[in-house]
Amino acid sequence: MLVFAVETSCDETSVCIMDKDKNIYSHIIFSQEIHKRYGGVVPELASRAHLEILQKITKKVFEESGKKISDIDIFSATCGPGLIGPLLIGSTFTKSLAIGSNKPFVPINHIESHILSPTFNNEIRYPNICLLLTGGHTEIYLLESKKKITLLGETVDDALGETFDKVGKLLNLKYPGGPEIEKKAINGNEVAYDLPTPLLNENNLNFSFSGLKTAVSQIVKKNDLSNDFIANLSASFQFCVSKILLEKTKKAIKKFEDKSKKINSLSVVGGVSNNKYIAKKLIDFFKDKNIEILFPVKNMMSDNAAMIAWNCINKNLNHSKDIYFKVDPRLTIK
Ligand code: KG4
Ligand code: ZN
16 A cells, blocks of 8 residues: 655645555655744745645655556545645645545544654554644643544643744744754753743643743843853753653653553654753653653654655545545644
8 A cells, every 4th residue: 555645734845655564665855944034934935835845846756756646545635733725735736636546535634643653663552641742732642542542731822842933033043943942052051040830730731831931031131142141041941841841741640640550651742852852851751660752753753744644554544535624724633
């Protein structure tokens, strides 16, 4: 079974051809540069850039893979959540290929694809707690199997990736701020600034990051953006974020332990899972607790079409009406 997959939910245009045995014949991720000058994603520009690039990279994946459109058994594309324009472009393009080839179209949930991404390269021991950390979502899930996914908590305001990007902007760093903050923090003092950790001690699994961003902005107003200042504030910010993630994860694990359910693994997914400092904090804490920490492979951490293809391959495929599936910017996991 050969799957063609398209991802266009935000500012990455990505196409992948994968078979059910996990062979990736070609996978291209194009990160749109146009948004850098605005310090954030401009939805209309994202739509236009997807339109411009999608056909070109589709041609390239077929060239690279040595496959023909007629070799494809299933066409799949992200249908939500995400930006409406970009979702419509990717899904309509892919539906057209499916109709033209007389093959099924399978709509795919972007968040579910991030959550399932570590199952590509790991045998997960369930139950598993999954930290989903992207630019638009920050959520904590319980996975009892690939199909039984329960939301336990989420951010009540900004997402973590978004907070990294906003803090990056305050520090005059390039967009996206996440990787830039990680680089600057290497030379910084993580206890230079004592930043707030909202909701940390509340008895729930929700997150809040807007107060943290405001605290950073107040410190920035009182200081010059020297290299030392940027490094120290970046390091303190990452320290604070990893403390919040660690505490909430411990709380989630304890919640199930109290009900005699031992959590066997923790997975960290989405763009922020690229962050090696956060990863190390989690790995160091859990290494002697008999909880395995799992990450996706590098090219499945940020937005990509391989995770869309992999999610499609894992579905019980019943595609009769899926060609009529409407994209949904707020699509949830059923
Ligand atoms: O999952 P993703 O590629 O797209 C969404 O679905 O939103 O996540 C993008 C987010 C951005 O906010 C970006 O700043 C963040 O992931 N990110 C990072 C790092 N690399 C990407 N955040 C922290 N540290 C990183 N190294
Ligand atoms: Zn994503």
